[in-house]
Amino acid sequence: MGVKPVFETPYERRGVIAPGLPILPHGVERHPVPGGGSRAVRIERGDEISVVDREGLQPCELVFFAPDGRSDAGMIGAKGGAEAKGLQRALATGDASGRRVLAALAKSGFDIGRADAVRVFDGASRPGDIATFHAASDGLLIVCAPGGPMAPEAQDAPTEIALYIRRANPGEGKGAAAPPPPLADPLMDANIQPGNTHAYEVRAGQFIQILDVQGRECSDFQAFSHRALEKGLEREIDPTTTRSLMGSLYPAPGLFAKYWTLDHEPLVEIVQDTCGRHDAFNLACTARYYEDLGYPGHVNCSDNINADLARYDVRPRGGWPAINFFFNTMLDDTNAITMDDPWSRPGDFVLVRALTDLVCISSACPCDVDPANGWNPTDIQVRIYGANEDFRRSIGFRKTAEADVEETKKTGFHDCFARHTRDFTAYNGYWLPAKMHGHGAIAEYWACREKAVVMDLSPLRKYEVTGPDSETLMQLCVTRNMKKLSVGQVVYTAMCYEHGGMIDDGTVYRLGEMNFRWIGGDDASGLWLREQAEKRGLNAWVRASTDQLHNIAVQGRLSREILSEVIWTPPAQPTLEELGWFRFAVGRIGDIHGPAVVVSRTGYSGELGYEVFCHPKDAVAVFDAVWAAGAPKGMIPLGLQALDMLRIEAGLIFAKSEFSDQTNPYEAGIGFTVPLKSKEDDFIGRAAIEERKAHPQRKIVGLDVEGGVVPSSGDCLRVGKAQVGEITSAMKSPVLGKVIALARVDVTHAEIGAPIEIGQLDGQQKRLRAVVAPYPHFDPQKARVKGDYG
Structure with missing residues (x-):
């Protein structure tokens, strides 16, 4: 066991770097093994097996099984003798990774109870530590984390x-990626080579997967009512028709939830999309396009579509409107259409559901004269x-x-x-409620101001920072100033790059002398912590815990009264009534036998x-206990729309609105998080922040x-004809009865009372x-946060 560089390297050619296209050496495969899961x-005999501890500890x-069912660690050159207890526990959880492993075991007839297990990384492994083995036999390898x-707490x-397999017999070719395994047993599985199309029939309710096998390849899709x-x-x-029915004035990149015919019949709906960038307004490539560029006779998708649809007696067209999956087009400031390389990576796909019987056609675009296909x-694979x-x-x-x-x-x-709404929106990789059907954003807002609300904040990113140098890393x-942070205390802070621009804002919880928890809005902050620990050789570990630590917030003047009925704490911890502002306690729901919780004010x-x-x-x-105590007091659930209203009134900043890596904490309105006088130690970005x-x-x-x-976020601020700033967030304040906004403005026009104009249209x-x-507009002295409601 030792430390090696990771196998992947970003694609690079003559100064063009594409981290989104990681390159593995020919014959090397990567198989991620989820924490708590298996793979x-x-x-095959001669294969090299490497496992990498991505985050440490x-x-x-x-476990290795030979084809005859024997399990012997020696067959991969390892010393076994351990029972596969970790794997048995992982398979018992019933998660997706475990179900796939159980299916593989059942298919092969192997008994996991008789497995000869090898354990590695049992000690204080570092991020990137690697263990390598060599197979002396064909068989089935199972890896568990x-x-x-x-x-x-x-x-x-x-x-x-991360599991890497270096194949002893990788086969011929240049290492082009093979299509990933199907999502389920496919009824059709067709590969479309570039410059070709494929017409096919789909029945109502069936699913169509359009998959970019190698990455950076466009696929035109059209569907007809059968x-x-x-x-x-x-x-x-x-x-x-689709734009009109979906409420979009202009064509724009991306996908609509549904697609319609001229007769307003819905044909397909989008179920899954792993890419996030597609074209919804261009034609499939045409003969005229290539002719105008000087390539007469170039194969094109529109002519291919005509030829393939002829058997359905569909009339030919010079250019076919289509959903151009993975095509990266955009509108510039003059509404001219431009393009760049697709965003899609190898294996990216879109999954659509047929809403009626369809005749469909898909292409693998042949364009090789511009960035359309990189x-x-x-x-392209269609399933x-x-x-x-x-x-x-x-x-x-x-x-x-x-x-x-x-x-x-x-x-x-x-x-x-979901008991209160079906209106969920994707936020930071999770589904969160936008508003509650029985209330609406305004009612939710007033419940927070007057009584109490409960909201889901689980997508906040959590990272566990531990080890002898954990304080040094956080400092x-x-x-x-982490040296002034007591165990049981929380502090709100900024995290910056060297140039002073903000990576994230978040809170630090001190759980022990060498134990911290970072809670921020973006994974970039946790990954930055880990990068700095490795770069500087610090004896500290940074491990993601977002999926292990979910949280609700109970907010409003009755929140203390509600939670005091729910939270039990042992004598060594403060009670909920004793819990001070920016302090936390470790407790349980109900009594000593209830579910464990950490509660912070x-x-x-x-x-x-x-x-x-x-x-x-x-x-x-946890939710049911809080709800049982809060609902009789008028507590209701709250969604993202109402939360945005609350935070704008309170002057609380939000990433990509009030701050980015182009703004420092002072420019973001949180200069109070930078104690330049009392924190004498250096920190990343200090010199740049002092200068700014x-x-x-x-x-x-x-x-x-x-x-x-x-006004909208991004609207310009003008004094005369000159632009002096921009709107970051805006709303109509229910409690103030007027429209208010947060804005970033040049300091020459930042005095209270200064007139300014918000520019719209052009x-x-x-x-x-x-x-x-x-600023902020509401409760500038934070009296309500401190529990003083007068």
Whole structure:
């Protein structure tokens, strides 16, 4: 066991770097093993097996079965003798990875109870530690990253193991990717080579998967109503009708939820999308397009579609409207259409469901004269699955450009909020409620201001920072002074790059002398912590715990009264009534036998409030207990729309609105998180922040807006014809009875009372009068947060 560089390297050619296209050496495969989960892979004699501990401190268990059912660690050159307890526990959880392993075991007839297990990384493994083995026989390899549910006060979250197989006989070719395994047993599985199309029939309710095998390849898709074709009518997806019915004024990149015909018949709906960038307004490539570029006779998708649809008596067209999956087109400031390389990675796909019987056609675009296919056309895979399959709706999420795609997840509290609404939206890789059907955003807002609400904040990113150098790491990476943070205390802080731009804002919980928990809005912050620990050789570990620690917030003047009936704490911990602002306690629901929770007096509403953290397995029990105490007092659930209103009034900042990596904490309105005088230690970004503080250029201000029109984020601020800033967030405040906004403005126009105008349309033709107002607009002294309601 030792440390080696990872196998993947970003694609690079003559100065063009594409981290989204990780390159593996020919014959090397990568198989991620989820924390607490397992993976089964077929092995051939001579294959090299490597397992990598991605985040450190994660045990790994390997089991190998020969074709005759024998399990002997010696067949991969390892010393076994251990029982596969971690794997047995992982398979008992019933998660997706375990179901796939159990299916592989059942198919082969292997008995996991008789497995000869190998354990590695049992000690203090570092991120990137690797163990390598060699197979002396064909067989089935099972790799497990064992770990049970993490208690909310613990910091032992199971994390990912990366399995690499270097094939002894990788075969011929240049290492082009093979299509990934089907999502289920396909009814049709067709490969379309570049420059070809494929027409096929689909029945109502069935699913169509359009898959980009190699990445960076476009696929035109069109569908016809089968019933209409039988009547001699051509009724296909019509882009203009679809835009109109879906409420979109202009064509734009992306996908609509449904696609319609001219007769307003819905044909398909989008179920899953792992790419996130598609074209919804161009034609499939045409002969004229290539002719105008000087390539007469170039094969094109429209002519191919004509030829393939002739058997359905569909009339030929010079150019076919289509959903151009994976085609990266955009509108510039003059509404001209431009293009760039697709965003799609190898294996990206779109899954659609047929809403009626269809005749469909898909292409693998042949374009090799522009960036449409990254200058290198490749193949497309089309699969059809039965109507009885249960595919969850999902919008692909990646922590970083090079990370594996993840499905949109349900939080542990999802089903609890689903009792009150079906209006969920994808946020940071999870489904969160937008508003409650029985209330609406305004009612939810007033419930928070007057009584209490409960909301789901589980997508907040949690990272466990432990080890002898954990304080040194946190002191280096955040702006607040960690040396003054007591055990049981929470602090709100910024995290910055060297140039002073913000990575994230978040809270730090001190669980022990060498134990911290970072809670932020973006994985970039946790990954930055890990990167700095490795770069500087610090004896600290940074491990993701987001999936092990979900949380609801109970906010409002009755929040303390509600939770005091629910939370039990032992004598060594403060009671809920004793819990101070930005403090936390470890307790349980009900009594000593109830589910474990961490409760902090924190929130994002501008009101007295608390956050309750638990493992997802306990989420329903936690919610039900809180609901039983709160509902009789008028507590209702709250969604993202109302939360946005609350935080704007309270002047609480939001990523990509009030701050980005182009704004420092002072420009984001949280200069109070940078104690330059009392924190003498250096921290990342300090020098740049000191310079910007001495010579400020922009400042976050509040605006009172006349006219009743709510401006949009990004609207320009003008003094005369000159632009002096932009709107970051805006709303019509229910409690103040007027339109208010947060804005970033040049310091020369940031004085309270300064008049300013908000530009709309082109920024000149329409103006909204506004005036710089005290910030924040609501409860500037934070009296309500401290529980003082007068």
